[in-house]
Amino acid sequence: MSFFKPDHEIHRRRYSRNLWVGLALGGFVLLSFALTVEKVTQGDPMKAIRGEGHAVAPEDAALQAKPEGAGN
Amino acid sequence: MTDTQIESPVSEPGASDFVQLLKPRVMSLVVFTALVGMIVAPAHLPPVTAFTAILFIALGAGASGALNMWWDADIDAVMKRTARRPIPAGKVQPGEALGFGLALSVASVLMLGLATNLLAAGLLAFTIFFYVVVYSMWLKRSTPQNIVIGGAAGAFPPMIGWVAATGSVSVEAWLMFALIFMWTPPHFWALALFMNADYDAARVPMLTVTHGKKVTRRHIIAYTLLLVPVSLALGFTPIGGMVYLVTSALLNAGFVLGAVMILRRDEEMAQADKYKVEKKVFTFSLAYLFLHFGALLVEASLRAFA
Structure with missing residues (x-):
């Protein structure tokens, strides 16, 4: 029996089934990943970086309000 | 061995x-x-x-x-x-x-x-x-x-x-539901008319088995007529329009005509031409549903481009 080539109908069917299960699982992983990326990036992703759309904590606001170099 | x-x-x-x-x-x-x-x-x-x-x-x-x-x-x-x-x-x-x-x-x-x-x-x-x-x-x-x-x-x-x-669910969603719901009986009864032996052998109480083909033929026309207002109503909702209404009117005319032809036939006539009309109506019913939803898709595309 060769290692890669199934030599019997049963082996051929088992191989095809396992191949499809593998492909289905791989596809599921990719789909879950893509779905996660889409869910977490919904809306404008740059808003978070620009600080828009977020409530700024009072202590952070105070820090931002301080003039440059103050407190050094 | x-x-x-x-x-x-x-x-x-x-x-x-x-x-x-x-x-x-x-x-x-x-x-x-x-x-x-x-x-x-x-x-x-x-x-x-x-x-x-x-x-x-x-x-x-x-x-x-x-x-x-x-x-x-x-x-x-x-x-x-x-x-x-x-x-x-x-x-x-x-x-x-x-x-x-x-x-x-x-x-x-x-x-x-x-x-x-x-x-x-x-x-x-x-x-x-x-x-x-x-x-x-x-x-x-x-x-x-x-x-x-x-x-x-x-x-x-x-x-x-x-x-x-x-x-959420809305009127449009319910009408799409109703369209398939009302379409299913005449579609399957048309199939049952020429697949009766199968259902009989399996003892599945299809209408053709329990009440005979004459009653089934009457049921097909009754349900097809009930399907007409349901399918047309969808055309008057925000997802419908002229394309849908014209398509639906033509398809309904075809389906009702097919149902009338089925009603006018008896078992002798059907066996003589091997259920030619019943098979045609069954195939037409598939196109009926496909084209209704296709028309909705066309309406959505027209709205998107408008």
């Missing part, structure tokens, strides 16, 4: 046998109607979410098909039309089909819920329950009204597509 090769009739099922368990032809109709329900909805899903939703609505429908084949294996073995299905053909063991169907049902409901919303997932779960328990286990073997009520299972996909996109 000189042959060293062991031939076993029940062996390893191949991937294609499991695909057959999902009833791919029914699945294609589910994909199409659910997709239309999702596209014509006023809210739109991001592409990966939309793809995931359609995939798992289709797999949920496929899972209910596998569970139906598990439960109906005894009937399928008797009927010529279904004798080559994987379980009666000995390719897949009943337990394998049951496990496959249950696992896929749970996975598809969970994934639809995670990708879209709980209402859509709940509707998919109800559809699977309705098709497997209410239709397959209960109605199919107990009443000639089996396909009238059981038709609801096939009518849910566009509503699920709509709910996946919008998160």
Whole structure:
């Protein structure tokens, strides 16, 4: 029996089934990943970086309000 | 015995046998109607979410098909039309089909819920329950009204597509449901007229078996006439329009004409031409549904470009 080539109908069917299960699982992983990326990036992703759309904590606001170099 | 090769009739099922368990032809109709329900909805899903939703609505429908084949294996073995299905053909063991169907049902409901919303997932779960328990286990073997009520299972996909996109049910979603629901009886009774021997042999109480073909012919025209206002009503909702109304009017005229022709025939005439008219009406009914949803899709495209 060769290692890669199934030599019997049963082996051929088992191989095809396992191949499809593998492909289905791989596809599921990719789909879950893509779905996660889409869910977490919904809306404008740059808003978070620009600080828009977020409530700024009072202590952070105070820090931002301080003039440059103050407190050094 | 000189042959060293062991031939076993029940062996390893191949991937294609499991695909057959999902009833791919029914699945294609589910994909199409659910997709239309999702596209014509006023809210739109991001592409990966939309793809995931359609995939798992289709797999949920496929899972209910596998569970139906598990439960109906005894009937399928008797009927010529279904004798080559994987379980009666000995390719897949009943337990394998049951496990496959249950696992896929749970996975598809969970994934639809995670990708879209709980209402859509709940509707998919109800559809699977309705098709497997209410239709397959209960109605199919107990009443000639089996396909009238059981038709609801096939009518849910566009509503699920709509709910996946919008998160709620509306008049449009109910009318899409009603269109498939009212279309199912004349469609299946036209099939039953020329497949009667099958249902008779399997002791499935189809209307043709319990009340005869004459009564079935009358039922076909009655349900086709009831289908007309339902299908036209959809044209007056925000998802309808002139293209839909004209398409629907023409298709309804064709379907009613076919139903009248079926009514005017008797068994002698039908046997003489091998159920030519009944077969034509059955094929036409498939186009009827496909083109109605196609027209909705055209209306949505026109709105998008307007």
